[in-house]
Every structure is written in C-alpha cells, then in structure tokens.
Amino acid sequence: MSSANLTRQETAARSAAVNVREVRVELDLQGARNSEERGFGTTTTLAFDASEPTTWIDFIGESVDHVMVNDVEVPIEYDGARITVRGLAASNTVVIEATGVYSRSGEGLHRFIDPVDGETYLYTQYEPADSRRVMACFEQPDMKASYTFVVRAPSDWLVLSNQSVANAREEDGAQIVEFAPTLPLSSYITAVAAGPYHRIDSTWTRGEQQVALGVLCRASLAPHLEADEIIEITRQGLDFFTEAFAFAYPWGKYDQIFVPEYNLGAMENPGLVTFTEAYIPRGAATDAQRGARANTILHEMAHMWFGDLVTMRWWDDLWLKESFADYMGSHASAAATRFIDAWERFAANRKAWAYQQDQLPTTHPIVADIPDLEAAKLNFDGITYAKGAAVLKQLVAFVGEEAFFEGARRYFAAHAYGNTTLDDLLVQLEQVSGRDVRAWSQAWLETSGVSTLWLETDSAGQRMLVQSDPRPHRLRVGLYDLSDGLLVLREQVELDITEERTPVTLPDADLVLLNDADLSYVKARLDETSLAAVSTALSTLPPLPRALVWSSLWNATRDGELAVADYLDIVRRHAPAEENIALLSGVLANAAYTIGHFVPADGRGAEREAWLIATETAMDAAAAGSDAQLAWARAFASASATSDASTTRVRALLDGHGPAGLPIxxxxxxxxxxxxxxxxxxxxADIARELENDDTADGRTAAMRASASRPTPDARAEAWDRAWSDHGLSNDHLDAIIAGVRAGARRDLIARFDDEYFAWISGTWGSRSIEIAKRLVLGLFPAADTTDVVDAWLAGNPTAPAALRRLVIEQRDHLAREIRVRAAQPQVVGD
Structure with missing residues (x-):
C-alpha cells in the first residue's frame, strides 16, 4: 500500500501516542503569479506531546528541505508522503521547511489564472486528506490543534484564512499577513485563499454577537455575483441555527468565497467557506438553481456545528457531519428562507442519488467501515449524504423535532471542539427522547440496501403492504380520487410496518400513494390503477405528492418494472405542465438518460426524434422569460446533440431568432x-471564432469540449489520448475532454478504445491524484453491449487497489442494469 494511503489502524495508534497543541504555518506565495514557478515555500512548526520516541508527519510536495526536532537539525527521512521524526521527548517542537506544489486538480493549493484579465487566484481544498499538500501536518480528523497561518503574498492581493488578520506588514514589495490563532481544528478544514478577489462586506447581529460577513469571487465575475441574496440567506441561516442549536456561532467571521475549477459544491472551512463558481451563473438562472445554492449555503453552515465544532474521530463516522448537514440544508431552507419547496426537491432529486447508490453491489451502511483514506474519498457518496439525510428525517419523526434538536444541543455542549463516534450522539438522543434510538440505529444506520414497497390485493379482496428487504417504517398512505380530471386527496392513513407482509385496511382509491409525505426511505411502487390515474392527471397533484410520483416512476423504470415507452410517454405529456422547476429539471435529465441508456438500440432513434420534438415544442410554448422556458431550451440543446434534424433551429437560436423572452x-x-x-x-474554425467572443475560463472550457466532440475518428482519438496523457489539464479541462469523447453517444467512434481503457486504469490510479484518476475511470468507462471485458479485467486483477476495483464494479453494475432493462423492452420502442 502507498504510504500516502493512511489507515484507520495506524492513525489511531498515532493519535494515542501524540497530542498536538499548536501548529504555525508560513507560506511564501509571492511568486504565484509566475506560471512557470511550480512550487511555493512552506514552513510548519508543530508543538506536540509524545509518548513514543518516533512518529511521522504527513507531507506531499516537491521536497522536504530541513527538519528540526527540538532545535536540532536532523537527517531528512521522507518517502514522498511521510516525514519520519525520531528522538522525541515528552514535549516537542518540530520545524519542517519544505516546498509545496501548486495544484491544477483542485487538491491542495489550487492556482488559477483568469484569461479575462490575466490575474492569478489561489485557494485551498483539503477534504479528506490534502492539507498535507500545503503544510506538514498530522492528517487525521482526531488530531485537532490551534492553527496560526502566516502568508507572504503580493501586496495588492487579498489574503484570507479561517480567522481574521492579527497583523500585517510590508516587506521587500510583498505583504506578510499573520492571522489570529484558530480554535481547535482538524487539518482538513483549515483554509487559505489569496488573489485580487472582489469582496462585498456585511454583518450579522444577534443580541450582543456581531459577525463580519464577506462574499467574494474573482474580479471578472463581480458583475454576476448575487451578493445581496447570498447575504440574506446567510443571515437567515445564522438566525436559524443559533436558535436551533443554542450554541453561538463560534468561529469569529463568516467569509464565503466562490472559487474557480472547484471539485465540490462547497466546503465547510470555518470562517472561510469555499463554493464552486457554478453558483454564480454568467447569464440566466432558474429559481431552482438559486434554491440549490441556498441549500448548499445552509448545508455548509450546519457544518459549523456538525463537523467543525464537533468532528468525527475517523471517516467511518463521516455521516455524523454530512448526513446532518444534508438534512439541515433542506430543513433550514424550508423553515427559514423563501425556498419552501426544499423537501419536494429532496424527495424527487436528492433521494434518487441515494436509491441508486444503495442498489449497487458496493453499497454500505451509513455508518460505514472505512479502513483507509482511499476508501474515505469514495464514501462522499449518495449513502453518506442523501440516504443519511433521509433516515435522519425519519429519526426526527420518530423522536419528535423538539427532542431531536434538544439532543443536538446536548451533543454540542458535551463535545465542543472534540471528536465523537456514533454512540456519543445516540446517548444524547436516547436520554432526551426516551425512545429506543439504538434499535433505530441498528435498523437504519448500520444496515445497507433499500426496501421496495408495494400493495397487493388477494382473491378475497384482502390488501397487503409488501416490502422487500424488510425494515421498520412509519409512513402515510395517501388516498386520492380522480374528479373532473383532477387528483384530489381524500385522506391519509398513517401506518407502522415492520414485516415483509402487513395486512392493511384501505378503501379503494384512484391513486394509492404509498409513503405520502415522504416520511420513510423506501422505493414505493404504484399499482396499476394508480399508474393509470397519474398517467392521466399527474400534473394536477400538489408539489410533494407530485415529486413522490415522479420519483416512483423513475425508480420503476430504472428497475425494469415500468416500460420505458410508458415512462417517456408520461414525461412528454406531463412535464410541460410541471410548475416546480427543480422537479422539471430532474425529470428532463431522467428522460434524456432513459433514452440514452434504457431504450433498445432499434428504437433509440425514434425516441430521440420524439424527445427532440417534445423539448422544442415545450420550449416554444413556455411563458416568455420563464424558468420553464429556460429549462426546456437547455433540454433542447442537449437533445440536439444526438440528431442533426434540429441544425436549422439551433442556428436560428444562436442568431437570436428564438422564442420571445429566451436569453441566449x-x-x-x-x-x-x-x-x-x-x-x-x-x-x-467556427469554435475558434466563438471563443474569441467569449475568451473566459468558462468559454475556454466549453470550447475544449466542443472541439473534442467533433464526430470524426481523429478528433475523438486526439481527445482520448489527451485525457489520459496530458498531465497539465486542470480538473475542469479534463471533464470537458471526457464529455467530448462521450458526446452524442457515438459508440461507433470510440468502441475501439475499450481494451485500451483497461490497459490505462491501473497505471493511472498509481500515478495520478485520486481526484483525477477517479474522473478518468468513471468518465471513460466503456458503454459496451456486454460486461465481458469488464469481467475479464476484474477476474485478472484481484489485487488492484480496493478503491479502483470499487469504481469498476460500480460502473459494471450500471452497465449490467442498462443491458437488463433494455432486454426487458419490446423489440421496437416508440413506433
């Protein structure tokens, strides 16, 4: 195993032997503007107690230049990931001078040069274990310390970290900025950003507490920054969480910075939260996009308590922060902001991620077994986030909302600035609620898989709720009548079920909606009568039941139980009437995926043409300037990539001849x-001319994708080779190249690379960062008609790294599902 891949066992032994108190990090970023300058100076001073004479300190960089142990310079023992230090006393000061490397992959200290104005921007991203790319550290969450950052940077830059500036001075044409020491933090949530960022300042006040707020982005994006709305959501969130958790926001200031080429949606660095620039659209944006941004702002804010104040001991309990933050993002959105449809969006879209992940052969409990860092990196997934949030919603219903929040308050009071495991939270919830929370945990947090729930009626008329993979559920069954073309709720029946088969007394109804109100985590099926009703009148349901029906239809299609022709017919008939843009966006994406992956080859062309017509028709019919019009226009653009029947209309849109109100x-x-x-x-040449008119970061990335998308063998081969071989590509540029290779689902152009893919992946996993390697393994996986070549690789590589095998196994399962669903369809779909 690589020494960079830290294990749970060895890190537990290190934290038992080492107690780190203070860390001082000095970074020399003065030369960052010079793109030829690969590295930066980094000096770390670590003060810690030790009960063993030897330990190691983590660092990944260009070189380690000097190591001092208790004022004595010692020989350097460095293997590229670990610095061994010997001769330790009970109390120690270790100073490590090293050279780090600027990142282009979004891991460590990322450097970006804005093509608009030539300015350079830096920011850090560490989770789960990339702070060691910037500083020498103890790279594990249970070794918290007070951090002091000192940054040397160009004098005209803004320099930021978790805390406010303690002092700054000018020296030799540079500024040297020292920040106040932090409260105890894990290394992965420390942060630094530097560059000529545009900044908007504000404040939040509650009682005697006043918190400085900052919203930042690149200077060239400043005209598009919706700072007022971001600040409003921030204030609403701080009000909500401070009240809910009865623990004052502890981290001083609250800066939120939107950064380029970001690998995540956002990261909860206390006092300096980082977000992807995708949340700053350069043009039109739907309210669903703004709702998603609000959800993310509140998700990261919840982490200030769940994750930053109280941190999991090891990555097994990653859910202790991510599941809670995912739940709180939706809960606070609905409770404290104008985005009151957060739970509808969660039911239809977010849980779809969980259901998909939970049906893979690599599924795992929410409380997972994470033996090492590579496994941790892959567990930032739909189980940890969305399933965890879904079952927490059940827990709130189980113990009661007030008991849930009181348990959280006691948890923070008991463990502030410390590290915890599952049991620490259960103790608090059980004491305050009086409920058997441990049994709930065993049923939901410590098992894997998703139940499917359906209604059966036997020959005697007895109705039975049947579930696969039985679990305890508290749910509501909604009974809806079809009247004058409308589906209207008659009543809801609340039930507790635990067994595989549960007799129920339910009157007849046109729509029987299992798990109405979305109280449980379960795939709920529609019976034939209900399917007929929603096929007629789906769009007349209220938003949450509508979201649940869309979810049910999609799950049944993915599982091969609903014919894809029927699903696509329902989408074409009812999606144009969908008023919730978040639901509409999800449905449009699912329909496009269905056509590309679940429709048999002999019917795919007809379904593509039908979908192209449907998207164009809906775009033209939507209200001028509406979110729906924009959503359908985006769907039309995507559909046009698989058919040249729309070329004339696409060119007309580019020339400004589109439906009234549509912003191109x-x-x-x-x-x-x-x-x-x-x-x-x-x-x-056309692409080059277009780039001249939009020579921005986004423009260059989009042009790269368009170029790689050209439907010639040479263009696809060039893109394929560049994806694997060009180590200078940034993360965003690599994604663009991969998208180009896959564009238009042109298997005829890329099937020849299938064997080459399997020749590449092992070496790539060992030589590239896990972020870049993961994008290549997932993005270029061959969409063949059989799993034979995948099976051969898995059989022939039993000792490949476990994380790599997991990715390949998951992709094989997706492929096998597609083949299975296609085989279940009639020979020709859409005729």
Missing amino acids: DPELRWSLIAALATTGDFSE
Whole structure:
C-alpha cells in the first residue's frame, strides 16, 4: 500500500501516542503569479506531546528541505508522503521547511489564472486528506490543534484564512499577513485563499454577537455575483441555527468565497467557506438553481456545528457531519428562507442519488467501515449524504423535532471542539427522547440496501403492504380520487410496518400513494390503477405528492418494472405542465438518460426524434422569460446533440431568432454550439471564432469540449489520448475532454478504445491524484453491449487497489442494469 494511503489502524495508534497543541504555518506565495514557478515555500512548526520516541508527519510536495526536532537539525527521512521524526521527548517542537506544489486538480493549493484579465487566484481544498499538500501536518480528523497561518503574498492581493488578520506588514514589495490563532481544528478544514478577489462586506447581529460577513469571487465575475441574496440567506441561516442549536456561532467571521475549477459544491472551512463558481451563473438562472445554492449555503453552515465544532474521530463516522448537514440544508431552507419547496426537491432529486447508490453491489451502511483514506474519498457518496439525510428525517419523526434538536444541543455542549463516534450522539438522543434510538440505529444506520414497497390485493379482496428487504417504517398512505380530471386527496392513513407482509385496511382509491409525505426511505411502487390515474392527471397533484410520483416512476423504470415507452410517454405529456422547476429539471435529465441508456438500440432513434420534438415544442410554448422556458431550451440543446434534424433551429437560436423572452446566455449558447459540433455542423474554425467572443475560463472550457466532440475518428482519438496523457489539464479541462469523447453517444467512434481503457486504469490510479484518476475511470468507462471485458479485467486483477476495483464494479453494475432493462423492452420502442 502507498504510504500516502493512511489507515484507520495506524492513525489511531498515532493519535494515542501524540497530542498536538499548536501548529504555525508560513507560506511564501509571492511568486504565484509566475506560471512557470511550480512550487511555493512552506514552513510548519508543530508543538506536540509524545509518548513514543518516533512518529511521522504527513507531507506531499516537491521536497522536504530541513527538519528540526527540538532545535536540532536532523537527517531528512521522507518517502514522498511521510516525514519520519525520531528522538522525541515528552514535549516537542518540530520545524519542517519544505516546498509545496501548486495544484491544477483542485487538491491542495489550487492556482488559477483568469484569461479575462490575466490575474492569478489561489485557494485551498483539503477534504479528506490534502492539507498535507500545503503544510506538514498530522492528517487525521482526531488530531485537532490551534492553527496560526502566516502568508507572504503580493501586496495588492487579498489574503484570507479561517480567522481574521492579527497583523500585517510590508516587506521587500510583498505583504506578510499573520492571522489570529484558530480554535481547535482538524487539518482538513483549515483554509487559505489569496488573489485580487472582489469582496462585498456585511454583518450579522444577534443580541450582543456581531459577525463580519464577506462574499467574494474573482474580479471578472463581480458583475454576476448575487451578493445581496447570498447575504440574506446567510443571515437567515445564522438566525436559524443559533436558535436551533443554542450554541453561538463560534468561529469569529463568516467569509464565503466562490472559487474557480472547484471539485465540490462547497466546503465547510470555518470562517472561510469555499463554493464552486457554478453558483454564480454568467447569464440566466432558474429559481431552482438559486434554491440549490441556498441549500448548499445552509448545508455548509450546519457544518459549523456538525463537523467543525464537533468532528468525527475517523471517516467511518463521516455521516455524523454530512448526513446532518444534508438534512439541515433542506430543513433550514424550508423553515427559514423563501425556498419552501426544499423537501419536494429532496424527495424527487436528492433521494434518487441515494436509491441508486444503495442498489449497487458496493453499497454500505451509513455508518460505514472505512479502513483507509482511499476508501474515505469514495464514501462522499449518495449513502453518506442523501440516504443519511433521509433516515435522519425519519429519526426526527420518530423522536419528535423538539427532542431531536434538544439532543443536538446536548451533543454540542458535551463535545465542543472534540471528536465523537456514533454512540456519543445516540446517548444524547436516547436520554432526551426516551425512545429506543439504538434499535433505530441498528435498523437504519448500520444496515445497507433499500426496501421496495408495494400493495397487493388477494382473491378475497384482502390488501397487503409488501416490502422487500424488510425494515421498520412509519409512513402515510395517501388516498386520492380522480374528479373532473383532477387528483384530489381524500385522506391519509398513517401506518407502522415492520414485516415483509402487513395486512392493511384501505378503501379503494384512484391513486394509492404509498409513503405520502415522504416520511420513510423506501422505493414505493404504484399499482396499476394508480399508474393509470397519474398517467392521466399527474400534473394536477400538489408539489410533494407530485415529486413522490415522479420519483416512483423513475425508480420503476430504472428497475425494469415500468416500460420505458410508458415512462417517456408520461414525461412528454406531463412535464410541460410541471410548475416546480427543480422537479422539471430532474425529470428532463431522467428522460434524456432513459433514452440514452434504457431504450433498445432499434428504437433509440425514434425516441430521440420524439424527445427532440417534445423539448422544442415545450420550449416554444413556455411563458416568455420563464424558468420553464429556460429549462426546456437547455433540454433542447442537449437533445440536439444526438440528431442533426434540429441544425436549422439551433442556428436560428444562436442568431437570436428564438422564442420571445429566451436569453441566449453564455451557458446556453455553448450548449447549442456543442450540439452542432457533435453532429458535425460546427467546425474547429467556427469554435475558434466563438471563443474569441467569449475568451473566459468558462468559454475556454466549453470550447475544449466542443472541439473534442467533433464526430470524426481523429478528433475523438486526439481527445482520448489527451485525457489520459496530458498531465497539465486542470480538473475542469479534463471533464470537458471526457464529455467530448462521450458526446452524442457515438459508440461507433470510440468502441475501439475499450481494451485500451483497461490497459490505462491501473497505471493511472498509481500515478495520478485520486481526484483525477477517479474522473478518468468513471468518465471513460466503456458503454459496451456486454460486461465481458469488464469481467475479464476484474477476474485478472484481484489485487488492484480496493478503491479502483470499487469504481469498476460500480460502473459494471450500471452497465449490467442498462443491458437488463433494455432486454426487458419490446423489440421496437416508440413506433
């Protein structure tokens, strides 16, 4: 095993022997503007107690130049990931001078040069274990310390960290900024950002507490920054969480910075939260996009308590922060902001991620077994986030909302600035609620898999709720009548079920909606009568039942129980009437996926044409300037990539001849260009001319994708080779190249690379960062008609790294599902 892949066992032994108190990190970023300068100076001073004479300190960088142990310089013992230090006393000071490397993968200290103005921007991203790319540290969450950052940077830059500036001075044309020491933090949530960022300041006040708020982005994005709304959501969230948790926001200031080429949606660094720039659209944005941004702001804010104040001891209990933050993002959105549809969005879209992940052969309990860092990296998944949030919603219903929040308050009071495991939380919840929370934990947190629930009626008329993989559920069954073309709720019946088969007394209804109100985590099926009712009148249901029906239809289609033709027919008939844009966006994505993956080859062309017509028709019919119009236009652009029947209309949109009110903003424009490039109707010269008009970071990335999308063997081969071989590609540029290779589902152009893929992946996993390697393994996985070549690789590589095998196994399962669902369909779909 690589020394970079830390294990749970060895880190537990290290934290038992070492107690770190203070860490001082000095970074020399003065040369960052010079793109030829690969590295930066980093000096770390660690003060810690030790009960063993030898330990190691983590660092990944260009070089380790000097190591001092208790004022004595010692020989350097460095293997590229660990610095061994010997001769330790009971109390120690270790100073490590080293050279770090600027990142282009979003791991460590990422450097970005803005093509608009040539300015350089830096920011850090560490989770789960990349702070060691910037400083020498004890890279594990249970070794908290007070951190002091000192940064040397160009004098005209803003420099930020978790805390406010303690002092700053000018020296030799540079500024040296020292920040106040932090409260105890794990290394992975420390942060630094530097560059000529645009900044908006505000404050939040509650009683005697006043917190400085900052919203930052690149200077060239400043005209698009919706700072007022971001600040409003921030204030609403701080009000809500301070009241709910009865623990004052502890981290001083609250800066939120939107950064380029980001690998995540956001990261909860206390006092300096980082977000992807995707939350700053350069043109039109739907209210669903703003709702998603609000949810993420509140998700990260919840981490200030769940994760930052109280941190899991090891990554097994990653859910202790992520499941809670995912739940709180939706809960606080609905309770404290104008985005009151958060739970509808969660039911239809977020839980779909959980259901998909939970049906893979690599599924795992929410409280997972995480033996090492590579496993931890892959467990930032739909189980840890969305399933965890879904079952926490059940827990709130089980113990009661007041008891849940009182348990959280006691948890924070008992463990502030410390580390915990599952049992520490259960103790508090059990004491305050009087409920058997441990039995609930065993049923939901410590098992894997998702139950499917359906209604059966026997020959005697006895109704039975049947569930696969039985679990305890508290749920509601909604009974709806179809009247004058409308589905209207007659009543809800609340039930507790635990067994595989539960007799129930339910009157007849046109729609029997199992798990109405979305109280439980379960795939609920529609019976034939209910399916007929929603096929007629789905769009007349209220938002949450509508979300649950869309979810049920999608799950049944993925599982091969609902014919894809029937699903697509329902989408074409009812999606144009869908008023909730978050639900609509999810349905549009699922329909496009169904056509590309679940429709048999002999019917795919007809379904693509039908979908192209449907998206164009809905775009034209939508209200001028509406979110629906924009959503359908984006769907039309995507659909146009698989058919040249729309070339004339796409060009007309690019020329400004679209439906009234439709903004052809940069995002939509590049999507239309990518469609034309994919069908061979936009040349390399055309792409170059378009880039001249939008020579921005997003423009360059989009142009790269369009170029890689050209439907020639040479263009796809060039893109394929570059994806694997060009180590200078940033994370965003790699994604663009991969998207180009896959564009238009042109297997005829890329099937020849299937064997080459399996020749590449093992070496890539060992030589590239896990973030980049993961994108390659997932993005370029061959979408073949059989699993034979995948099975051969798995059989022939039993000792491949476990994390790599997991990714391949999951992709094989997705492929096998697609093959299975296609085989279950009639020979020709859509005729």
